[in-house]
Amino acid sequence: MLFNSLNFLLFFPVVCIIYFAIPALKWRNLFLLAASYWFYMNWKPAYALLLLTSTAVTYVAALGIDRCAGRRGKRAWLTASLVLNLAILFLFKYYNFAAESLSLLLEHLGIALPMPEFGLLLPVGISFYTFQALGYSIDVYRGQTAVEKNFFTYALFVSFFPQLVAGPIERSTHLLPQFKVKQRLDYxxxxxxxxxxxxxxxxxxxxxxxxxxxxxxxxxxxxxxxxxxxxxxxxxxxxxxxxxxxxxxxxxxxxxxxxxxxxxxxxxxxxxxxTVTDFWHRWHISLSTWFKDYVYIPLGGNRVGKARGYFNLLVTFVVSGAWHGANWTFIVWGALHGIILCIEKFLGFAKKPxxxxxxxxxxxxxxxxxxxxxxxxxxxxxxxxxxxxxxxxxxxxxxxxxxxxxxxxxxxxxxxxxxxxxxxxxxxxxxxxxxxxxxxxxxxxxxxxxxxxxxxxxxxxxxxxxx
Amino acid sequence: MKRLIYSILFIVILLFAFDRIGGKILWELNKYTKNRILVKINRIENGLSESVVIFGTSRANNHYVSSILSDSLELSVYNAGLTGSRDIYSQYISLLPCVAYKSVPKIVCLELSPTDYIVKDDDPYSAIRRYALYIGMSEQTDAVFKEAGYYPYYQISHLYRYNNTAIQLLNGLIYSRNEKAEDNGYIPLPPPPHFPDTLKNSDFVFSCDSNKVKYIRKFISLCREHNILLVFTVSPVYLIASPNEYGVLKQIADENGIPFFDYHSAGLYLDHPEYFKDNVHLWDKGARLFTSVFAHDLKMYLDSVGFFKQEVE
Structure with missing residues (x-):
């Protein structure tokens, strides 16, 4: 369902009225979850299974991380969550692009290796909810957020309809607690x-x-x-x-x-x-902070040598470009931003009054x-x-x-x-x-x-x- | 809760007032706009006095030079072709006011395109939206809007009726068009920077839309009811015609005894890309040559059916 469709203009007030009419928080959340899945299933109902899979995988992984006492066990659960979620994302979003690029590369090397094509449509918002769910897994692993034991509350966090298909990519520390408080109708x-x-x-x-x-x-x-x-x-x-x-x-x-x-x-x-550095503090803030917290800083951020710091920045932006789409145009776009940011950092623009x-x-x-x-x-x-x-x-x-x-x-x-x-x-x-x-x-x-x-x-x- | 209800009520009342006052202001402003499309729609809606009227899309608008036709047929001609009128529904809505007034055209030339009968993925009625400001003027026009499902929305909001035309309307109040270049509705296209260089295949998928065919038949009936001689035409394109591209329309023409002037399948100008602005539009030079050919053919046809004799009598 698109925000700019008549369906949404009918759907939204009805959801709000019913939501505020339900007295118990538990039932409110269940209703909101059902409404969110209904919202998503308006595109292609079968793809709700992917959303459910991503939700279930990260939910179970987070419970696993919480229950494991040792670091190795926690890391195993986190790895499983990352691999499974990223595999789904790769299959639906990047497989055809990767196969085509590999085929082309091999062709240049004189090897004819036709790769099979995957003919399914890209599920709407897959990059957004996958990143939101992965952020939760990582936060639980880092101990930055408490594990959510209630599956339905967690499912609502991943699928909350206003931000489900195009963000903002929310953090569990920010949004999850809000589902545990009964929101009142405030003028x-x-x-x-x-x-x-x-x-x-x-x-x-x-x-x-x-x-x-x-x-x-x-x-x-x-x-x-x-x-x-x-x-x-x-x-x-x-x-x-x-x-x-x-x-x-x-x-x-x-x-x-x-x-x-x-x-x-x-x-x-x-x-x-x-500056372009400042641009990234103002543009798609939820994604840029996600990449900063979950890619740039784990790579070492700027607390490493200068050369490694520039490399980290470049890698983060190339990955950010690839996140936007399976096409060389996005990768070049991300790389360009990465290069400009490195130059600005080198020239000290970010700190210049x-x-x-x-x-x-x-x-x-x-x-x-x-x-x-x-x-x-x-x-x-x-x-x-x-x-x-x-x-x-x-x-x-x-x-x-x-x-x-x-x-x-x-x-x-x-x-x-x-x-x-x-x-x-x-x-x-x-x-x-x-x-x-x-x-x-x-x-x-x-x-x-x-x-x-x-x-x-x-x-x-x-x-x-x-x- | 009470506060919220009052606020929403106030906004709704304010919105209603803005909507109705805005609608009235735009209705008045529409009379003064110089925007080409709106001037033409206004003229059509107020009734045409010409004997020959040409209907169709931008291809009709840019391909039929009114003065050449007029000189050849010795009849007044108006080119009512409109850019973007890409389906039979808008042609039908354009014809309605022409037969509602005293002076009814004697000949109507309808330039056809595959979009007049094929099934398309997008909203088939979208081209009629620019006539929305005339809702309530005739029952037949309203009936088309009802069928399209737009009618209730245009009843709720009068401003929404101008959604497709408001910006052209305002633009037409600020800029005045070059009227000298126009020739009784015909708008010449300038030569392009590059002539089309590849002769592509026509890429339509021909799946018949039964409702569009119904409207072609309604168009025919309306002409017949008012003793208008209807002529179907298809002007040249720089494309290789698909077999049976116009089969359905030719069959309808045959069933109803309507002449079909087909310059598309005949491949007129296929060896002359220099007459085209792009693959489907002739620029002024090509249009003048084509209109001369068409005027000659139409005159021959009118002679053969004794049209001019009837005129004299």
Whole structure:
């Protein structure tokens, strides 16, 4: 079920009403678990078995870790959990890519070895829930979280519908305890949740999907366009992906908030970052902190030699790129970010105080670098990305400019930019958070009207669903 | 709980007020927009006075030069082809206002495409959404919206009726289009940077949508009821035609005695990529040459059925 579908707009209020109507916490959680599985099974019911498998494996492994007294036994349980979960992820997400790449490599070496293909669809959100469940196993192993004995509570933690398919990737230490407290219907929480959801819908429907019409027109027909169009599409895509993913995260956080839960922030105005290092403190925060805690630090982090520290950083970002998809484009995207971060670390940018013109220059340079890397993320192949970059530098002509589409993008972008500036620079303007009741409510009604008028309401998928 | 109910009620009332006032404002603004598509839809909805009207998608819009047809047939011609009207439902909705007024066209040319009868994965009715602002104007138009399942949503929200057109509407208020380039509905396409270089196969999968066929028959009946001479046409493409691509439509034409001018299967211009903007659109030079051929063929046909004699009588 998509957040931007009519089904969800019916499903969500019904779930909320029933949820708050149930008096006992135990039954509430069971109902929420059933609703979450129902939500997930709307795509392909059989794939709920994978979700259940991942849940069962990590649940049993955590119990095993808890019951084992010795370190070896604990490590064996953790290894079993990691291997089984990552094997499922590999089979469904990476097998075909790995087989194809291996076949190609062998072909270059003169060995013809056709590999069998695995023809199943990628289960929605598999990378998100697998990482969330693995995070729990590791936390239990490290003793950072207490083992959850109640299977249904734990299953709800893995499958909680607002964040099930595209995050934020929650930590057991943060979300699990919230399922043990009876959430009450709180006026402020409900209104805050609704405001977050509406802003999320705005980002998705009025910004991302509008940007998508232009970006798709160019990126899906590269031969029909010149360097000017490549440049414009590549400057618009960063806002499409931001609107799409931050929009999803906000709807998820808002939906959870309505029910009384608090999910972690996933985005903090990433395009205001003055360094790429800072960008990663603001972009997909739940994933970047996951990689920091469970990949970068176990590799040694920066408490090793300088060269090893750079290597660790690079490896973390290449793995992060691969997490996004089974394609060389994502791996190059991750590697690019890793390299830039290493350079920034080497030059000491992260610690440098910046202000005025210097900060503006760094901000501009960061945006350009991030946008350049996004070209690889969006292109179908690395060769296509190369063609786009070459076109931008060698064939910069008048771009394709559908005026109406550009106007819609400009309007939405202006609103988003205003809101982001207001939050980033703490402008003393209050609309959604005004102390006046009428202003707050008018803001909600006006935002809904804008979406009704200018939103792309055809129920397009969210980009991050494929990950 | 009470506070929450009051808040939700207040938002709903405010939303309703914004929606209805916004709908009225947009209805008025729509009269002044200069956006090409909306100007054309407004013209069609207010009734056309021309004797010959061409319906179809962007291919109709960009392929039939009204003045050439008009000179050849000595009849007034309007090209009502609309970019994005990629199914028979929107052609049918376009025809409805043309027969609702006193002045009914004498000849209707319907440029067909496989999307007028094949089953497609996406929403088959999506192209009619741009007519949503005219809901409530005619029962037949409303019936199509009801069948599509859109009707209740457009009844609930008047702003939503403009979801497909609002941005074009505003854009048309700010920028004025180049009216000089237009020729009674015909919009010429500029030459492309590169002519199409590969002759690809047409890639449609031909599975017949019975509801679309029903609407083709309704289109025919509507023309017949109003004594309109209906002509089916398919203009050239730079594609290798699949066998029987238009078989279903030709059969319907045969059953109803409708002439079918097929320049697609005939392969007109297959050795002239320089007339095409892309594989399915002629640019102005190609369109002018094609319209001359079509005007000649149509005139011959009209002569053969004694259309001009009837006109004189």
């Amino acid at each position: 402020d929480a409900v209104m805050e949740g609704i405001r977050l959801m509406i802003w999320g819908y705005f980002l998705k429907l009025a910004l991302a999907d509008r940007c998508g019409t232009y970006v798709d027109a160019v990126y899906n027909n590269l031969t029909q366009h010149n360097g000017g169009s490549y440049l414009l599409a590549s400057l618009i895509f960063p806002f499409q992906i931001y609107g799409d993913f931050a929009g999803y995260s906000l709807v998820a956080i808002g939906a959870a908030r309505v029910m009384g839960f608090r999910l972690m922030d996933n985005f903090r105005r990433p395009y205001f970052a003055a 910046m202000s005025g013109a210097s900060k503006f220059f760094h901000w501009l340079a960061t945006f350009c670098l991030v946008a350049l890397a996004w070209i690889f993320f969006r292109a179908e192949t690395v060769a296509d990305a190369g063609r786009i970059i070459k076109g931008i530098f060698t064939n910069l002509e008048m771009p394709y400019l559908p005026l109406a589409d550009c106007m819609a993008i400009f309007m939405a972008l202006s609103i988003v930019l205003f809101k982001e500036c207001k939050d980033e620079f703490h402008w003393n303007i209050h609309l959604s958070d005004s102390r006046y009741w009428v202003v707050r409510h008018t803001y909600i009604a006006a935002a809904i009207c804008y979406i009704l008028l200018f939103g792309v309401l055809n129920g397009d998928q969210f980009i991050y669903f494929q990950f």
